[in-house]
Amino acid sequence: MIQIGEYSLSLDRRENGSNIDFVSHAHSDHISAAKSSKRMLASGTTKDLLLAINEIEPQQDVGTPDFLKMINAGHILGSKQIVINDENAGTKMVYTGDFQMQKSRTCEKIEIENADTIIMDSTYYQPDVTFDDRAEVEDAIQYWTDLKLNDGIVLFGTYALGKAQELIAILNEKGILPVVSKKVSRVNRIYQKNGVKLDYASAYENNDDYHKLLKGNFVGVVENSLLNNMKITLSELYNKKVYTAVATGFAKMMKFNTDIQFPLSDHADFKQCMDYIDTSGAKNVLTYGSNRLDLAANLVDKGYNAMPYS
Ligand SMILES: [Zn+2]
CATH class of the missing domain: 3.60.15.10 (Ribonuclease Z/Hydroxyacylglutathione hydrolase-like)
Structure with missing residues (x-):
């Protein structure tokens, strides 16, 4: 004190x-x-x-x-x-x-x-522990996501507050509109209210885009705690390959049980x-x-x- x-x-x-x-x-x-x-x-x-x-x-x-x-x-x-x-x-x-x-x-x-x-x-x-230049990490996220979307669903696990919005903005730059969890959409609305542009779809906002997106391969952004269950659910529901990723500074220090990990730190x-x-x-x-x-x-x-x- x-x-x-x-x-x-x-x-x-x-x-x-x-x-x-x-x-x-x-x-x-x-x-x-x-x-x-x-x-x-x-x-x-x-x-x-x-x-x-x-x-x-x-x-x-x-x-x-x-x-x-x-x-x-x-x-x-x-x-x-x-x-x-x-x-x-x-x-x-x-x-x-x-x-x-x-x-x-x-x-x-x-x-x-x-x-x-x-x-x-x-x-x-x-x-x-040294974080890479942000632009390089962002390029890597965009490149990998684009590539994997060709043959499956891409699912990011991340913090619902802060990192999720950062990821959405990075994906939006490549024209990708992610589908997000309820908690992420709740945070997104505060960001939007403060002038941050975020394009996303969510089942919780009566969003037409949501149903359209689910017909093809799509990107999901959810909190870390949902990642593993969501991967299983989505692969059973859509009978598609589901690629998983995390975006966190801890990617520099530990191995996550995902297909790829990006050291994106705040x-x-x-x-x-x-x-x-x-x-x-x-x-x-x-x-x-x-x-x-x-x-x-x-x-x-x-x-x-x-x-x-x-
Ligand atoms: Zn913090």
């Missing part, structure tokens, strides 16, 4: 005694404070997503104290970092939340401010973490999240002044 004057600020988790809870984005591992918070600080889009996916009703907006400011994190639609200006101490701190340095198709580009201290997410802490890798620190000019880094010890140690190895947040 961060204490500034009368304010106690929690960062993406529930903490006893906090009187402001910052929720950087709507992924489920960051929203534990959202339900019970008396004063939640989040972007309007994050609040819309919390309502659409988790049925968390937004509270009345009581404004943001002057010393706090939200800036874009580049992770998923509506994701924010928080800038904390402690005027009494004369210091400026930024908590990144989940962030990404490469611009994705379906969310705002990251903003980086000069700061004294960065509280940095530690999802990818390994110096030897997080920063270790190199991007260093780029972020260098750009911000920060002298101190506090690492945050479950890999904080490893990220801090690896940053110290590279000459940064880093330690785990506590």
